[in-house]
Amino acid sequence: MIGRIRGIILAKQPPLVLLETYGIGYEVYIPITYFDILPEIGEEAIFYTHFVIREDTQMLFGFINKPDMMLFRELIKVNGVGPKLALAIIAGMSETQFLKAIKHKEINILMQLPGVGKKTAERLVVEMKDKFKSISLREQFIVEHDPESEAVAALISLGYTHQNASKMVKKVAGAGANCEALIRDALRTTL
Numbered sequence: 001m002i003g004r005i006r007g008i009i010l011a012k013q014p015p016l017v018l019l020e021t022y023g024i025g026y027e028v029y030i031p032i033t034y035f036d037i038l039p040e041i042g043e044e045a046i047f048y049t050h051f052v053i054r055e056d057t058q059m060l061f062g063f064i065n066k067p068d069m070m071l072f073r074e075l076i077k078v079n080g081v082g083p084k085l086a087l088a089i090i091a092g093m094s095e096t097q098f099l100k101a102i103k104h105k106e107i108n109i110l111m112q113l114p115g116v117g118k119k120t121a122e123r124l125v126v127e128m129k130d131k132f133k134s135i136s137l138r139e140q141f142i143v144e145h146d147p148e149s150e151a152v153a154a155l156i157s158l159g160y161t162h163q164n165a166s167k168m169v170k171k172v173a174g175a176g177a178n179c180e181a182l183i184r185d186a187l188r189t190t191l
Contacts, residue, residue, distance in 0.1 A: 002060060006046045009039060015087065017062065019045060028062035029083070031091035037064070037162035044166070046149060052083055059083060064162065065153050067095060078127045085115045102128050148173055151182035 005028065007021035014035055017028045028047055030038075039045050047062030048069040061083055063069040068090055075086035089098065092113040101109045102125055110121035148169055155165035165186075172185035 002049050002051045004046065004048050005060075005062065006044065009041050009043060009045050012038060012041065015084075017045070019047070019062075026060055028060050029087060030062045031068070031087050033091045034064060037156065039163040039166060043163065050083075061087065063090075065149070071095060071098070074128065074131060075124075078123055080120050080123055085120075088114045089116065101125075105129075147177060147179040147182055150179040151186060154179070154183050155186060 005019060005021055005026060007019040007026070009017060010020050010025060011018040012035060014032050015029050017030055017038065019026045019028050028049065030047070047064065048066050049063070050061045050069055050072060052059045052061065061069075061072060063072065072083075072086045072090060075081050075089055076083055081089075093101070093109075097109075100106070105125050107118065107121045107125065110116055110124055111118060116124070151169045152162070152165045155168060156162055160168070168186035168189055169182055171189055172182060177185075
């Protein structure tokens with residue numbers, strides 16, 4: 001299983017990114033909304049991944065943060081939701097909006113997502129409502145502690161682009177640094 005990949009972006013053609021790692025080019029499917037925050041071609045990117053093997057194909061799906069990946073994994077467990085539809089759902093609304101729609105059984109809001117009809121929206125509500133009662137995916141699924149990725153995600157939430165946030169964290173990254181120290185030191189580099 002490929003759980004995380006780091007490499008240089010060789011090409012970006014939605015919904016695929018071609019990522020070179022140790023001389024091997026991996027085609028990684030990512031949510032369409034990620035293309036706005038991806039680093040430029042020739043720069044490094046890191047994705048949490050989910051590898052799908054089928055009889056006729058193998059596909060690698062990538063996510064900037066672990067909660068998106070875990071939401072993807074929960075979505076593809078729903079009857080009638082495949083990997084590409086799960087990507088469209090993640091791209092179509094934020095985690096908070098999605099959880100709110102599930103919690104309040106807002107079928108019409110879910111139907112606004114591309115590829116989601118009434119039956120699929122109803123299935124999403126029925127099959128996912130008990131999984132996420134009053135808890136966000138970020139709280140439920142943080143099992144691996146990666147201070148650099150968390151620091152980058154925090155800087156992105158503060159309004160920095162993925163490219164700038166990655167550069168800032170790389171400048172201050174050191175062995176054993178925790179997330180808070182990385183964020184603090186990265187912000188100091190902007191002064």
